Amino acid sequence: MISNDRLNRSRIFYFSLFFFFISIFSFLIFVLKDLVLPIILGILAAYISLPGVNYLKRKGIPKSLAIVILLGVFSLVVFVIGQKIVSAIPNEKENLELRVQLQYKLDQNFLALLDKTDYSSEGNFLDDLVGDELYQIFQGLNSFLVFNKHESSEFKKYIKKSMISERTLFFYNENLKHPFLSTPNSKSNKLDENTANKSKTKSASKIALFLDAISIWIILPFIFIFVLIDEGEIKSFFLGIVPNRYFEMAFTTFSNVDVAIGNYLRGTLLQSSLVGLVIFIGLTIIGFKIQAALLIGIIAGISNAIPFLGPVIGLGTGLIYAMIVEGINPIIPFIPANPIVGVLIVVVIAQFLDNAVFQPIVLGKAVNLHPLVVVIGVTGGSIIAGFWGMLLAIPTIVIFKVVISTVYRQAKAYYIIY
């Protein structure tokens, strides 16, 4: 038997080592917090592509070549989609035009919803019932769209240079007629100046920002490659520091967690991709431009990983586009020409397929979380790290759940706990 003296020394040694590494690790995470997201995404991408590498290996392709092929495919997909997205994102002039158009359409749709000809006239029952409340929401939406002083003068410059189409000019003039929208928002001029200054500094340091982002994100492909190249060395290292008594248990826990989390992450990715694909195809069928349909499909697909809120984000993006889009030509004749109805139908179909087909087949009941945990998790995630926090909250909770339940089960099986 090992002497007590030695056992105590070992304990002190391992505890000191543990605290030393934990402190260094926490310090590094705090200092290098900008690198955390690219590293996590790199590891996730590698983890998700692991079966792909194994598949190529089985087909007789060397591992290094398989990794290069996968990295190439990833880069190509990101590049093509990125290019499509960038070309779909409006520049400053298009952005102002879109806002004018959206403002006009929002105005029209709001009046049509309440069956009013103008703001002073009597509306339908909806107007009597919740007219004031709806007007508050409408005003809130409009405050995002109204030009500040700087933007107003910029837009006027474009008009002078005759760079604005007649139709947008018509929308602009119509918006000016509206009492609420005619004057720039009643917020103080200071705010206007602030935004103007902000946009100036933004354009001046765009290159610096771009280089900054590139230098941080350049780590992602390296993480991807090195995690995939690993031949079990990472696992070996961690198992190497586990005491003999917990060795078999640690290995079993490690592989069970690996299988469960791998299946969950790959399942979620597949599910989100399928939802995105259905929305992309649906929007193309109802007559959206391919670029717009792709962009909305990607946003809806990614945000679909956020429970409850995800479908709302997808629907919202689709509806905003539906409000400003003109000249819709549905591919199939019997489809309603109203794009808002079209978007609603497409999103409902996508959500139905997601809940009835994709989720049960792809994810099964492997990781059932209580709705309360999901809601608190997503909200907490958004407070901690914004959009990325919301997106990664559920996978993080699932990982913790799988690790804790597996460790508990194994510790019992190996007589370590009662």
Place this chain on the structure above:
Amino acid sequence: MEDSIKIKSLWKDISKELLTGQKQTIVDILKTIPLLKDLSKRELKVISKFAYERSFEANEFVFEAGQPGAAMFIIKEGEIKIVKKSDNDEYLEIAVLQSGDIFGELALLDSSPRSAGALASKPTKAIAIFREDLNGLLKTHPEIGGKIMMHLAIITGQRLKTTTNHVIQMENEINKLKEQLNDKQ
């Protein structure tokens, strides 16, 4: 003085390990065991990536009876006793294994509880190979996994034959004893 010698020898061990590479030694050991005798050096190198070397103190359990089996062990150096607890809580020695011997190999087939415990009777180094890794190997390198499984089946079959012979022998002895008892009566 003694301390400086200890540190020097520790450094020598570390540098030796770094320069020569530990995996090579594992391949050499794997080559000697019957379960892996049909594998080429290249194939053994693949397996060495999943081989975990562990050191056990004298009187330390490698595994205990009743625990779920996850790995097979190969003795690199030292001695292992296969033991089983008797009704009066004493350990009965079933077998004594030396370097090159394997034990716990049934864990490569399923996770059913270990039928007996394995206790290091001397400071022992053993190499562990896990069922999950072998299952993975069957997918990525079916030819290697297939060979191991084939030999595992042969070894299990041989052990079953030996056990059957033992049972027959014991039955014969019991019958003889019964006859002797009847004769005496």
